Amino acid sequence: MRPLRPRSLAGQLFAMQAAVVTVVVAGCALFTYLSDHDQAEGAARRQATAAATAVAAAPEVRTAIGGADPPRALQPYATDVQRRTGVDFVTIMSPTGIRWTHPDERQIGRRFLGHIAPAVAGRTFAETYTGTLGPSVRVVTPVYGPGRRVVGLVSAGITIERISARARGQLVAVAGVALGALALGGVGTYVVNARLRRHTHGMNAADLGRMHAYHQAALHAVREGLLMLDELRRIALINDGARDLLGLGADAVGRPVADLGLPTSLTGALLADEPRVDELHLTAERVLVVNTSPVASGARRGTVVTLRDHTEIEAITGELNSERDFTQALRSQAHEAANRLHTVVSLIELDRADEAVEFATAELELAQTLTDRVVGAVREPVLAALLLGKAAQAKEHGVELVVSDDTRLDDGVLPQALSARDLVTVLGNLIDNAIDAARGTPGARVTVTARTGAGAVTLSVRDTGPGVDPAHADAVFRRGWSTKPAGPRGRGLGLALVRQAVTRGGGTLGLDRPQEGGARFTVTLPITTPGRSTGDSVEGGSALEERAR
Secondary structure, X not given: OOOOOOOOHHHHHHHHHHHXXXXXXXXXXXXXXXXXXXXXXHHHHHHHHHHHHHHHHOHHHHHHHOOOOHHHHHHHHHHHHHHHHOOOEXXXXXXXOEEOOOOOHHHOOOEOOOOOXXXXXXXXXXEEEEEOOEEEEEEEEEEEOHHHOEEEEEEEEEEHHHHHHHHHHHHHHHHHHHHHHHHHHHHHHHHHHHHHHHHHOOOOHHHHHHHHHXXXXXXXXXXXXXXXEOOOOEEEEEOHHHHHHHOOOOOOOOOEHHXXXXXXXXXXXXXXXXXEEEEEEXXXXXXXXXXXXXXXXXXXXXXXXXXXXXXXXXXXXXXXXXXXXXHHHHHHHHHHHHHHHHXXXXXXXXXXXXXXXXXXXXXXXXXXXXXXXXXXXXXXXXXXXXXXXXXXXXXXXXXXXXXXXOOEEOOOOOOOOOOHHHHHHHHHHHHHHHHHHHOOOOOOEEEEEEEEEOOEEEEEEEEOOOOOOHHHOOHHHOOOOOOOOOEOOEOOOHHHHHHHHHHHOOOEEEEEOOOOOOOEEEEEEEOOOOOXXXXXXXXXXXXXXXXXX
16 A cells, blocks of 8 residues: 655644634633633522512511411512512521422422521521522522511522523523634634645645755755845845855845945846846956846745856857967968969079069068067967967958067066966957957057066057047946947957956056057056076077977
């Protein structure tokens, strides 16, 4: 047999609440019944007291007691009083307890069943006693004659059966109210638990606990960042990946997004009501892909945010773009070299060997001069290779790339905080922007300067383009600002990546307009302890120079 599945959490709560409501209602009904029974006895005692004291105080009773035949005179009177007051019996008797009146006339002349001593002593008292009519609540009071002498006794009472009948009548009403309360409580419990069942999808406590454990494990296991924002745009849930990507601490939950100190564009994306799909946003150290999806649960609204780290992807994409441009430049140079080779061959066929040699060596000297200039001034292998590649790329676009005379950068002096990939990102993007700006202008030229001094490395890129409007000097470094059409990776990402890499290296990035025109971007990076000695630097530079030759 299949084991019985534990009852759902909503079912368990319903059973427990139904039992509690039943016990409470039953207890209240029992208490009400007992209380009503006590109140009925008290009311009967007061009713009997009023009837007995009224009879004892009546002048005609005292007169009849002093007459020749008290039973004949008092029986009709006692019957009338019994009828009018609603008691079950009114017994008038002698001080010795011999009855003069009784509802059952056969009991007249017999001794009263019950206690009379307190009344004979002049005190009115009440008791519950079993007499000829059965158990009853009765009151006995004295009848005073001249000189306050007790000349008779009066007893009035109501039977227990009648009192119980009154209580039972009230019990019906109490039971009706109790059943109504039980039904109302049951309906309310069912409605609440039906809602709970919908929210918990019919799962029991063990299922919910297991799901919570899985939820927590999955939440903190994924590398992507996950945030959940409430309707007030406060962080309701955040996993470890999101904390790391956004640089937030353990106290992030409950904080408004606007107070997290995130970049303006990223904050705007998180606060937006409309969904955002695969948007690129830059923080101080990362490139993030942001997706947001508004959610609604009744009147409550919130936002689910996913974050993916594209810092490495963007850097690799930039390198691939540089390699692609370099490949295109090499292809163009190969085509141009083939043309030159055909020219040399044709000159030789025309018996003009001297002119063929002059033509060939002039092209080689031009190319070697550039290589010697770059390798001689820049002994950092990555930087030298980047400059040679960008020179070929610039030439393809009709722009001359020049390394300034004061450029001098030995191997090993670059800051340790600036990786080779960051170096390509910084200088590669600056040169690409300069080539685009200078292309098509008279005397198109890009001048690159790299030097050390005052404990810092300075990289400068100047172009002969139209320059940058001073009003946009700060905006150019923000993602999205560009003068070019949008590409597949979006607009205005290059300079934003440059600023991010410079910030990681602890440096500064500036923009100014030289007197000659155009724009000049300057990067200053503090130098840390060199990773290689001077001898290593020379050896690395010589090796690069030998490979270039």
